[in-house]
Amino acid sequence: MDKEHIETLIRRDIKSLGCDIWGLELIGSITNPTLRVFIDSDKGITVKDCEKVSKHISKVIEADELYSNSLILEVSSPGIDRKFFNKEQYINYLGCMIKVRYRNEQMEYKSVKGFLRRVSKEAIVVEVNNEESFINFEAIEKANLEYTEEKNAK
DSSP: OOHHHHHHHHHHHHHHTTOEEEEEEEEEOSSSEEEEEEEEOTTOOOHHHHHHHHHHHHHHHHHTTOOOTTOEEEEEOOOTTOBOOSGGGGGGGTTSEEEEEEEOTTSOEEEEEEEEEEEOSSEEEEEETTEEEEEEGGGEEEEEEOOOOOTTOO
16 A cells, blocks of 8 residues: 555545645554544644545545555544644744754764754754754654744744
8 A cells, every 4th residue: 555646546535625634654564554644724623524534535545446454544633743744844834843853964863852943945944952953854754843832932
């Protein structure tokens, strides 16, 4: 099962249901896969939105013969600590606190938590303790928005 193929199959239909795909994850084994679909909307996501999209995705996957009885489908909002799936998603979160796990030049895993200051074609810049870290997209293992209770934070 190919998640890019699945995304192509369902993107337009999910848009017609009033939602956007924030990201997809395909985890688990070949014999027991789990497809996680994160949906978002300018109005927010409700349980009814998740149910509607889940029913639709199930039908589409079954019709495309990608469906197996062992597939577990999970549909949810990305939440307040949303994971970033592509470069374009970072732009709307400039000035926000994020946590990034990445590999440095020595291929060692590093984690930083700071404010997202800039986004370019190649990288993001995260400010930590008044110092900027330049992190290439190819080096990022995982990046999430960090919830903050500050009133002036985005």
